[in-house]
Amino acid sequence: MDAVHSLERQHLRTELNRKYYCLFIFFTIAMKFIVVFAILTGFGVIKCETGSILSHDKVVVCSVFSEPSPGFFDSFGNKFKIGNVDLNLCTHLVYIHMISYVFEKPWDSTDNFSDEKYKQIASLKKKFPHLKISLGFQNSPAEYLKISSRRESRHRFVTSAVSFILRFDFDGLNLIWSYENDEPFGKKRFGLLVRELKEGFKPKNLLLSFTFFKSRNFAVPHGFLAMSNNVDFLNVHPNFTENLIKSGVPKSKIVMTIEFNGRGNFGYYSACGLLSKDEGWEKYYDSKIGATVATRSIGNGQTKKIIFPCSSRSVANTVRHAVRRDVSGVMAYTIDSDDSQGKCGFDDDTFNDFGSTKGVTLHIPTRENDTFPLLRTINGAIAVAIEELKQEEHLRKSR
Incomplete structure (x- = not known):
């Protein structure tokens, strides 16, 4: 047993x-x-296509026009398509389309831009669910003041905006204009419009942001601080950032704008296109003006000169400034002026101004893709700048 x-x-x-x-x-x-x-x-x-691959927590706003910029931009064959952009490199997208706001027919497109096109843009969130897409509303200060002149007109604008955004499944609205004087912010009515927009957006969990182009007169306009309390993000020129911080605007709301194009829609890709037409160009970075310059002898002692509206190095330096000032992030304005075809080549001086502190050793990222070099530089520079700050802080504590 x-x-x-x-x-x-x-x-x-x-x-x-x-x-x-x-x-x-x-x-x-x-x-x-x-x-x-x-x-x-x-x-x-x-890499997962259904989520952001960013290795940082900064905001990266990618703005784009509904149609490619005219002039030099198109003439060099930069065939931009929003579907070709790796939107994992962006946290937010501002889709700028000219909309004619008239009281008789609010939110009427200026051309035959179809409802289907709006739906296609919003549907990008299916592939990139982390992405927040706002509609860019561009108008003149005079028109903004006209909209905000009466309670009835403000209410009509707000209700029609909410309806339009929800109809096409956008996540918010971005107010845009180039601004030369303080008249709009000197008017209490515009502040009321922004406040009422925020009140109308909040129950629907919609974003409200403001892109403000002003770089010459650095004084903060009257009423600007009060208005800033009612927006989620303020996209502003880097030179305007310091005054905003001093005036009391929270850093968490400030996004530094990096312009990829200059005057007359002369963008980064346009400058590359000019260089590709002739041989003999020499490029260098001018630290005094913070820009890449290309020169070429044209005979008889004369020299042709091109100043790039931006370059990988100038972009990286602006990003570094944004990280060191601890603002919310940066805005690329606009990514359709970047090199979507990967024809401009690599700049070997992108991070030359990083790691100047003794004892700081940085890992400089290598680029595996030629397309959209400026947008890729933004994300690489954020990671490098954050690491630089961490090492500098460690050195200070160890002394």
């Missing part, structure tokens, strides 16, 4: 050992798979 029990116990141990062994093999294979996947993901071999 004891022999029988002994055989049963031995058989039971054998079965248990077999089960444990199978479990051991299963978990070993699973762990190897997880490790390999993590390594591939870390090196960018595997």
